[in-house]
Amino acid sequence: MKYCYRAFLLLVLVFLLSSSPASSGNNRADQCLSCHDKAYNKAMMSSYIHKPFQEKKCFTCHVDGEDLPSDSSQQERSKRQKRSTITWLQKHYEPARTHFFLLPSNKIYQKLFIQIKGQDNKSRVTSIPLPPISELSSLNNDETHPEISNIQFHGIKRGVLYSAIISWETDRPANSQVLYGIGKFNQKSNLDVQLKKRHTISISPIRPGKTYSYTVTSTDIHGNKSISQPQTFSADTPAIPLPETDISMQEGTRADKLSYKLLAVDEFYFVTITASSPTYMSIGKDDTLRPRITIQSPGKENTPPTTHIALRNSRETNITVCLTCHAGYQTESSHPIDVGPRRGMTFPDDYPLFDDGKMHCMTCHDAHTSKNEARIRRPTKQELCVGCHKSYG
Ligand code: HEC
Ligand code: HEC
Ligand code: HEC
Ligand code: HEC
Numbered sequence: 001m002k003y004c005y006r007a008f009l010l011l012v013l014v015f016l017l018s019s020s021p022a023s024s025g026n027n028r029a030d031q032c033l034s035c036h037d038k039a040y041n042k043a044m045m046s047s048y049i050h051k052p053f054q055e056k057k058c059f060t061c062h063v064d065g066e067d068l069p070s071d072s073s074q075q076e077r078s079k080r081q082k083r084s085t086i087t088w089l090q091k092h093y094e095p096a097r098t099h100f101f102l103l104p105s106n107k108i109y110q111k112l113f114i115q116i117k118g119q120d121n122k123s124r125v126t127s128i129p130l131p132p133i134s135e136l137s138s139l140n141n142d143e144t145h146p147e148i149s150n151i152q153f154h155g156i157k158r159g160v161l162y163s164a165i166i167s168w169e170t171d172r173p174a175n176s177q178v179l180y181g182i183g184k185f186n187q188k189s190n191l192d193v194q195l196k197k198r199h200t201i202s203i204s205p206i207r208p209g210k211t212y213s214y215t216v217t218s219t220d221i222h223g224n225k226s227i228s229q230p231q232t233f234s235a236d237t238p239a240i241p242l243p244e245t246d247i248s249m250q251e252g253t254r255a256d257k258l259s260y261k262l263l264a265v266d267e268f269y270f271v272t273i274t275a276s277s278p279t280y281m282s283i284g285k286d287d288t289l290r291p292r293i294t295i296q297s298p299g300k301e302n303t304p305p306t307t308h309i310a311l312r313n314s315r316e317t318n319i320t321v322c323l324t325c326h327a328g329y330q331t332e333s334s335h336p337i338d339v340g341p342r343r344g345m346t347f348p349d350d351y352p353l354f355d356d357g358k359m360h361c362m363t364c365h366d367a368h369t370s371k372n373e374a375r376i377r378r379p380t381k382q383e384l385c386v387g388c389h390k391s392y393g
């Protein structure tokens with residue numbers, strides 16, 4: 001009898017929990033705080049606390065499927081459904097038959113998405129299953145350095161500025177950079193991080209009347225680096241014509257005809273994908289395939305773990321929900337979001353970003369609370385901006 005009564009109470013409790021109106025965060029938030037109470041209590045000691053956090057609107061910002069707090073929620077939801085859930089992590093802007101990628105295994109769930117694009121600019125998307133990293137064979141570091149060969153000078157080109165094109169090959173996939181200068185190596189090209197065996201780098205500006213010294217460098221996925229012997233070029237150096245890449249995949253290349261190989265390099269997937277003819281390629285993931293967090297309560301190791309309530313994906317938490325309460329944010333004077341660094345700009349390591357390296361609201365703002373006014377990540381606005389815009393200092 002006693003047992004029955006308890007079950008009844010439990011039922012009432014469950015009923016109460018599930019029927020509380022969406023607008024009052026409080027009762028339901030106690031569920032969250034039963035585990036996240038330490039973080040909450042500590043946060044409440046901060047100088048600047050975001051109002052909805054103080055009001056415990058945890059569900060609004062975090063829980064998947066919750067209504068968004070505005071009239072636009074219906075529109076938002078249908079927009080959300082239409083929008084593809086794939087995040088493109090790496091894009092290769094140079095066409096090739098074989099593409100290499102190194103991808104963190106803890107951020108990609110179940111499937112890897114591949115987009116190929118030919119000259120016709122039509123893109124095709126396919127996916128391959130990703131086994132857990134522990135099931136793959138490892139590619140170990142043999143501590144040897146990439147072998148550089150066939151360094152070629154392809155002439156000086158006149159554009160807005162003069163530029164020179166250098167190419168070389170390596171015996172394994174590696175990144176590319178050229179160090180150069182007049183009599184010394186005091187300049188460097190951009191680092192091309194796309195892993196390749198055939199490397200082409202354009203350096204500019206070049207003063208066409210001068211003789212330049214240069215070396216080419218490549219670093220492999222294990223960090224083994226090679227630097228070539230010094231070379232020289234000038235306007236008089238015979239230039240080898242740059243081979244044209246044929247991206248004639250209009251008919252031939254089909255996404256479902258790709259072949260691939262997966263290896264483990266520490267906690268990274270090393271992926272090799274080969275198409276039947278040269279194509280552009282991008283690699284992506286889908287956060288909606290992320291498995292729920294499993295929770296093993298301390299002291300109850302012999303009971304099965306429970307699963308965490310389903311959370312919104314990072315785009316929703318870090319932009320979409322913000323804009324429903326701060327609809328006015330998207331004005332002309334607001335800072336661009338969902339953008340990556342401009343050429344030559346680097347983002348500080350402690351500014352959070354989307355996995356594809358683009359910035360969102362929380363790149364500049366602390367999530368719940370802060371010791372800084374407006375909950376920005378640096379004591380002053382200027383220090384915040386200078387993190388990325390070095391020239392604002
Ligand atoms: C039974 C305990 C428990 C409950 C209840 C709980 N959480 Fe969690 N939560 C965890 C654990 C464990 C983690 C993973 C470790 C961590 O980040 O603290 C986690 C992680 C999170 C994260 C970070 C997720 C990420 O991507 O890393 C968020 C956000 C979160 N919880 C929000 C909530 C919200 C909102 C609620 C209430 C609806 C809630 N949690 C209820 C235990 C719980
Ligand atoms: C106004 C929106 C908002 C509210 C309200 C909110 N959060 Fe968050 N929370 C965020 C954002 C944004 C992040 C950081 C970005 C991310 O997780 O992707 C975050 C991060 C987290 C994390 C993971 C990182 C960490 O700090 O440990 C947890 C856990 C969490 N929140 C729990 C909660 C709980 C519990 C509540 C309710 C008391 C709550 N949040 C209320 C927006 C919110
Ligand atoms: C449920 C509505 C709601 C959501 C969702 C929300 N905010 Fe707010 N936000 C507020 C309110 C209310 C204030 C306080 C305004 C005031 O005091 O004038 C505020 C204030 C702020 C401030 C000013 C500093 C402060 O703490 O008072 C910033 C910055 C801010 N929000 C950023 C964000 C970001 C970024 C997100 C997305 C993670 C977000 N907000 C989501 C309601 C919301
Ligand atoms: C590049 C950094 C940066 C980004 C990105 C950013 N903010 Fe801010 N935000 C600031 C700074 C700095 C302030 C302090 C006010 C000021 O001086 O402009 C601020 C102030 C605010 C305020 C306080 C009210 C106001 O307008 O002064 C709100 C609300 C706010 N931000 C919301 C957001 C939301 C929502 C997003 C994402 C859509 C976002 N912010 C993205 C830097 C940023």
Ligand code: HEC
Nearest residue numbers: 335336339340341342347351359363381384385387388389
């Ligand atoms: C996380 C790095 C980051 C921070 C912090 C940052 N910016 Fe930016 N900012 C960018 C990037 C990236 C762009 C270029 C966006 C583009 O070209 O699409 C940009 C563009 C701009 C622009 C040009 C506007 C436009 O529409 O192109 C201005 C003005 C600007 N930022 C001002 C600021 C100010 C003021 C701050 C400090 C409150 C700040 N930024 C903080 C990364 C940042």
